[in-house]
Amino acid sequence: MKFRQVHLDFHTSEAIEGIGRDFSKQQFQGMLKTGHVDSITIFSKCHHGWAYHPTTANQMHPHLNFDLLGAQIEAAHEIGVKTPVYLSAGLDERLARKHPQWLIRNQQEQISWTADFMTPGYHQFCMNTPYLDVLTLQVEEVVKKYDVDGIFLDIVGVRECYCQYCVAEIRSQGSDPRNIQDMKKLWEQTYARYANRMNETVHAVKPGLPVFHNSSHVDRGRRDLAHVNTHLELESLPTGGWGYDHFPLSARYAQTLGMDFLGMTGKFHTSWGEFGGYKHPNALRYETALSIANGARCSIGDQLHPGGQMDHATYSLIGEAYREVEAKEEWCRDTTAMADIALLSVEAALWETGVDPHNQHMHHHDTGAVRVLLEGHYLFDVVDLQADLSKYKVVILPDAISITESIKTKLTAFLAGGGKILATGRSGLSPDGTGFEFDLGVEYQDVSPFRPSYFRPNFELPSLRTASFVMYTEGQNTVPTTDGIVLGSKENSYFNRDLFTFCSHQHTPSDLQESGTGMAEGQDGIYIAWNVFEDYATKGSLAVKEIICYALDRLLSNNKSLITNLPAQGVTTLQIQKNSNRWVNHLLYASPVRRGQGVEVIEDIPPLINTEVTVAAAEQVQDVYLAPQNLSLSFSQVNGLVTYTIPEWSCHQMVVIQF
Structure with a gap:
């Protein structure tokens, strides 16, 4: 490629x-x-x-x-x-007007992409025709x-369709178009048949041609x-x-x-x-x-x-x-990413349980988690349930991952290998929502009726010190286990905003009374009692980010593979080039601004000065240099930590660690 x-x-x-x-x-x-x-x-x-x-x-x-x-x-x-x-x-608008019976239909016989033929636009075809x-x-x-x-x-892709070809086929299979589970199987079969036929057609003529x-x-x-x-x-x-x-x-x-x-x-x-x-x-x-x-x-x-x-x-x-x-x-070329953290995708977990995540509006959980990990400069992968977790130090279960038997088996093996879990919101609970499947330092009670509620940490945030921080998303009521380490408490507001109980412009303040555990640590990891990743995706609260980063740093136990003083909008990755016996540290910086109606624009990219990076590397390093400039950097390697400073760069810089 x-x-x-x-x-x-x-x-x-x-x-x-x-x-x-x-x-x-x-x-x-x-x-x-x-x-x-x-x-x-x-x-x-x-x-x-x-x-x-x-x-x-x-x-x-x-x-x-x-x-x-x-x-x-x-x-x-x-x-x-x-x-x-x-x-x-x-899409094929020429044929759509000749053969409208081949188009995707919903249950009301409405067509897809463009609602009718009196509106400019295209119309989507069913591959079962x-x-x-x-x-x-x-x-x-x-x-x-x-x-x-x-x-x-x-x-x-896999498309919902109730055209008469799909209706006829599902009936020929002895089922009924009102049976949604059988229809879902049909739509999967339709896409698989299409993809296989296209691939076979191409490769019969030119084997191995990219498709x-x-x-x-x-x-x-x-x-x-x-x-x-x-x-x-x-x-x-x-x-x-x-x-x-x-x-x-x-x-x-x-x-x-x-x-x-x-x-x-x-x-x-x-x-x-x-x-x-x-x-x-x-x-x-x-x-x-x-x-x-x-x-x-x-x-x-x-x-x-x-x-x-x-x-x-x-x-x-x-x-x-x-x-x-x-x-x-x-x-x-030929790189693999180094990662300390595996973010188990909510989208992937939902597919595992047979739920179509496209209909669940669940994207905020994954998006918020990636934002925090990027801004915190963690090395991470986004994984599904087929991934090998053994190479990671921490697995994040963001907000909405119920622990099915297959997930429990996989995570139990991960924990046995010395890994730790960060679970938030409803994650970590059994599918029936009655209790936690792992030792996260808390026992489950029920869903909090207060929204928003508040978190008072037992630690000081780097930027904001100690306070009762508002948490906008759904919270859970929990109490600490006998040996759980409480890292912060939950506080309720005086009341939810309603017709005769409202206060100020947005929501009611905290009543400043402890109401269970907001964050705790157990043998298997740390639990935070709100959908904090959804919160960060929708509200972007600095406090929420720093709370999550505190939990991750605690779980990583000062064992991060990379530490840098990049600004929050900076991005860093560490790619391994095994065949060349080197690692490549990528650093990027740009700050998109919003213009017009929600358009994110990058225009100015200011230079960054004296960016410091420390990378954990046990093997002896021969050279550290800037690429593609081929300029060597001074570096130190002490106790398995390689440290270097990039004097000045902008947009994107690669630093090569040559062993």
Whole structure:
């Protein structure tokens, strides 16, 4: 897989004439060189349903009069650039109007994506219809006819559908469309059948050719869905609705799967389909650096003008980022991440229990946990229940993880190996919610009726000292066990805000009376009695973050693999290059600001001065140097701790620890 990819959208209406009239091999190649691009995903078929090459399996765009796909492949290959090819799988507006009976339907016969045919937009196909045969021929034609370097199939995944084809099939299986569990099995079967057929079609012609099925999200806990792909492309446009939290969460999970993967951002100010919108070059520099710091390759989304000419401003912008990536690739190949902490994803745990997390609005728990871990500069992975936990020191159970038998078995083995647990909220409880399955220093009583309630720690926070700190999310009533160590108490408000009992503008203050345990430590780990990760995701309270960090530092017992004085918005990772006998410490810094209506923008990236890092390394270190500059840093190695200071850097810096 290449490091510097462009994903070149080309969804082009039949109402536009002169398609590709301005295409020039020399101009196309020139822009790829300007952008330092080594792979570009180009279009066979777009969401409008048109092909951009002569075809018998589809219909060429009515205003295209030459083989644009073939010309792009020839031009790219001539200068050593790979060309994966895109086909819109789930959307095909040309066929949607001819065969609306092939579209996904809900129980009320309403169609998907766009509500009707009187509103501009696309409509999504069910893969349990004859459309799958049509798509198969389209994919087969491209793979046979062209020297493609991969296939990218878009807008696919497990989809709910009650079209008449699905209704007929479930009845033929002896079931009923009103049986939701059987319908869920059917939808899973439909996607598996689609993915297997696409893969078999491609690999029958070109064995081993990369194939990716894009659903815009890699489900944590669904390794079966991940492994229908040859690699992963993590679609995560920070300004397009994903935000800057999304990619680290997805990447820290993807890096545990043993698959090659890339991070896909965009050159757009907002998102896909935006013509004339551009990010600041610093944003792309940061976003691509974030990919390689997390063990990923890079992809940047663009959209080709209908005339076929590549946009000079776009490829100058992309080149700002990819010129730096190109210089750094040597230290980013064949890496594995070092991690002290495993964050057990709530999404993954829900899949394990047979609950679809997409319908549960549970993303705040994982998101808040990743924010705290990034800002606290911990080394961590996001894991599912198939992960090997033995290499971690602490497992986090964020807010909403009930302890099923399979989870209990896995965590019991982890604890027996010397690991510790941090559980919060309802996590750690048995599925029936009657008690804790591990020794966390507390006994469970019930859900607190007070919201918000308050936490008074028995320790002093670094920034805020001691107080009664408001906790906005649901809390649990607990009391300490005989040998539990109480780390803080819970306090209730005078009353919940109601018609005749309200106080001030938001909520009632603490009554300053101890009401059970807010935080405690037992033999197996630490428990915090609120959904603190949800709280941090939605409110961002400094107190909540420092409370969590205190618990993690206590559990790690001053045994962290990396310590740094990076600011909170800084990000650090430690990647192992085993074949080169070295570790690579990545440090990143940017501070997104909000502009417009919820758009996060990176523009200014100030330099950081005298960043200190200490890394635990028992083996003798030969050299510590900055990459790609190849400038040695002075360092000390005492009692298994390597310490160095980076005098000045901005955006992204790699420090190589050579053994």
